[in-house]
Amino acid sequence: MMVLTVLIITFFLPKQPRFRYEFQKGKVWLNKDLVSPFSFAILKTNPQVTTDKQDALENVLPIYRYSPELYTAVEEAYSNEFDVKWRGNAFPEEEKIPNKIASLKLLKSIYEKGIIAVNPKHQKGRKYYDISLLNNNISKTISTQDAFTVQTALDYFNTTFTSTKVKEKEVVMNLVEDHLQPNIVFDEKLTAIVQNNTINSLSTTRGMVQKGELIIAKNNVIDDEVFQxxxxxxxxxxxQTKTIGDSKLVYLGQILLVGFILSLLMVFLSMFRKDIFSDNRQLSLLLLIITMLLLALTWSIKLNLPSLYYIPFCIVPIIIRILFDTRLALYLHLLVILIAGFFVPNSFEFVFYQVTAGMVAIYSIRNLIKREQLLLSALFILTAYFICFVGIALLRDGSFQEIEWMNFVPFIISVLLSLLAYPLIYAFERVFGITSDVALIELTNTNNKLLRELAFKAPGTFQHSLQVANLAEAAIFKIGGNSLLVRAGALYHDIGKIENPQYFIENQNTTLSPHDKxxxxxxxQIIIKHVHKGIExxxxxxxxxSVIDFIRTHHGNTRVDYFYQSFLKNSPEKFVDENIFRxxxxxxxxxxxxxLMLADSVEAASRSIKNPNAQNINDLVERIINxxxxxxxxxxxxxxLKDIETIKLIFKTMLMSIYHVRIDYLQNV
Known part of the structure; x- marks a missing residue:
């Protein structure tokens, strides 16, 4: 299983060799003098490249395409409609031809000059702007002032066209207005192509560093120029190493490192958490969580995310802490961060951020009893990130003004993503059969269906279970352990008595018992069967x-002594198979x-005390536990042994409170 995990993780990790130096702007170069082993171009900074692109795009004129063929269609439509309108208005026929020829001539001159569809995006607050006009694949630069718009064309026609009759001119103007449309139109696709070609032709470098040239000397400060x-x-x-280096050897190195780190996890589990080490389901869950997070890291690197701090690394300690314990959560978190540190820039800074935030995450969630605890934990994690962010920024720049606050956004996103721990915990519980405190709280709700059924069908057993839960929870809280788990186990330990509740004395309302016959x-066998039924x-x-375990073990392999002794007493001559009674x-x-076993036995036996005083309760508890x-x-x-004595004391104290026993202090005087 571990081998498969190593192979999956390393298969997806980046395979190029890693640059050996870590450096930050404004820091001192503590390595030896760095001399360039080869010649290379100095890359422009991102702001420089962005500025160059903006300047280049400013010089690219928007391309508009002139369509001379549009006038042909307009002329035909205009002529046909002119004849119809002229006849419809009953104008003199002898005036039709001169007006038609004059208006068409004027309309043609307008279309030849061009009617442009002005684009507000290109105006940028200006009335006129330059464009690159494409006509028959020949481009020339003109101003929009040199062409008509629909409105200026209409105004020009109105002032230029002369007609002796107002009514005739009005009809012609309306007709012209209907047939004016732009024949100089913005070609967005071609403009985008030219812009892309212009950007692609820009140089991303500014100068060279020659082979053998000193890049930086030891103890020099890394200024902007050296940093670039x-x-x-x-x-x-x-x-270069991506193309020249042997990717198989890189893969081997990754297998060695990841395999070694996961081996440390296996050693830890075998020494300190044998229950997990021997449980394939729990072990699979741990390896799955590691694999999922490292695959998320790999995916982020391949997608070239602007920051790897978007990844919610703190989700690992949160989930492990809730499902397992603090020690394992911290250990697993450290191992994941160590692996991730090989593939992120500024490894020390990354490890510092994640280790401190992970520790805060673990400390802030001791037990997830309320939903708001997860929100509070997220707030604490965010605070930890913020303190580290500000501290590192001040250490690097020595000024609040130099802090780039937008760089903190990935941490905020990461903390928000860590809230996915809540649904993931639920999913892992269902798939891997692991019980969290949240699930235990739900189980201990006495209004849930199964406990309500127990209270209705076997009320005596239900009350017994409540008392056992109180005793066991108080004891385990004092000696150390999972008090929620023991309470859940206590509430369900006798759930099998739902079947045939009348055969159990706490549910019998009369002196007659069905066992008499x-x-x-x-x-x-009926009494013993409640264990099997409970499991079922x-x-x-x-x-x-983990809750069913309490049903299995609450009687251990003890005998049902009452019926066993009764059998021996009444049938001494018969052979007895003790296993029948065990x-x-x-x-x-x-x-x-x-x-739970002790609490169950003590509580059940305490109900038979006829005179519940301090001495009787003390003797009962001692006798049962011994x-x-x-x-x-x-x-x-x-x-x-110390735990046993503590348990005895708690049981005695609580039973005396239950039975309202007061200690006779005068006897001790």
Whole structure:
């Protein structure tokens, strides 16, 4: 699995050799004297290139195309309509021909000079502007003043055309207005081609550095000129090594580095988190998160994003902290940042930003109990980025005025993207079967469907589960552990009693018991069956395995002693198969499951105390817990003797509060 992850990550990573020097404008060059090993051109800065482009585009005139053939269609349409209008107005027939010829002659002269469609984009606040006029593939520069617009053409016609009769002139003017249309039109496509050709022909360099020439000496400050030389040297070096260098060896180097770092993760898990190391699902999740983030980095590099700080690196520690623990979150975050540091510019600066922000992310989310915690964490991360950003800027430039605040925008976007951790956590829980605190909070809501069913069908069991949850949660909170997990486990540990609740004493309302009519073996099997039923019900409702573990282990492999002893007492002559009366196990294997077993037994036994005073409760707790120890039920737990004593004290204190027992202080005087 790890090998596959290494191959996937390295397959997509950039394959060109990496420039060996890190440098920043205004910093001192601490490396040895840098002499150019080859000749290279000094690249212009981005602002210089932008200025050159703007100047070049200013000199490119918009191209307009003259269409002489348009007049032919206009002339024909005008002539036909002129005849119709003249007859329609019953003007003298002998005056038609002179007026028609005069108006057509004038109209032709207008079209020959040209009617332009003025483009406001080209005017730029000016009344007239120069254009490149294309006529029969011959271009010449003219001013828009040298051509008509539709309005100026109409005005010209009105002042030039003479007619003795006002009505006739009015008809002709209306007719001319309908047939005036631009025949000098902006050719946007051709203009764009010329502009692109002009931009492409611009030089992006300004001078040369010859082979053997000193670029910068040790301990010199990197000023603007030297910085541009170094930047040009870096780009030329990377371009040359990309074509000359052996990409297979680069690939091998990446495999060695990524493989070594992931091996460190495996060693860490095998030493400190054996539960994850031995669980393929959890291990797959960790490797998937690493792969996803590094692929996002690779994608960003290939797309040439303006800043790699857009990538939400802090999403890794947030997700790992919520799904696992603080130590693993920090360790995994450091490993991811170390790998990413090989492929980003200004590696130290990048690592500093991400490590500090990642630590803040981890510290700000101890437990994701409320949704606003994620928003607060995002705010803390943004604050950490801001402090680092301002601090590094002041360290570099020594002035607030020199800080380029727009460079902080990628950090803001990154923090916003880190909020995707919330839906991703939900998805990972579902796919990989991992339980977060958010899921546990939802499970411990007593209004959810399954717990409401338990409260309705087995109210005694429900009340017992609530008391067990309170006892176990208080104990695990004191000795250290996942209090949310133990509470969820306690609420569901007896969920199997939904089936046949009347067979369990806490749900019986009369002195008559259905067990009175059953053989002891059958009664024992009914009691034991609630474990199997509980597992079946919770799996049907898709509860996490970490909660189902409490159902499996809350009785361990102990016997149902009441029915076992009753069988021995009433049938001493019969052979007894002890396994019939024994729970299948396994025994508890964590602090949480161990504490639940003790809380369950103590709470159930406390209900049988006829006189619940301090002494009786003390004796009960001691007897129950010592019995579990004697039965080796806690052998696989992480509970220490000190933990056991703490648990006893908490149980005694809480049970005395539940039964309203007051200590008789006079006896101790």
């Amino acid at each position: 030389k170094l930047q040009s040297f870096k780009e030329t070096y990377e371009a 059953l053989p002891y073996e059958q009664s024992a 019900i919770t799996r049907r409702h898709q509860l996490p395995e 729970y299948p196990g396994p025994i508890p294997f964590s602090k949480e499951t161990g504490v 019995y579990k120890l004697e039965q080796n039920q806690l052998d696989n737990c992480d509970l220490t």
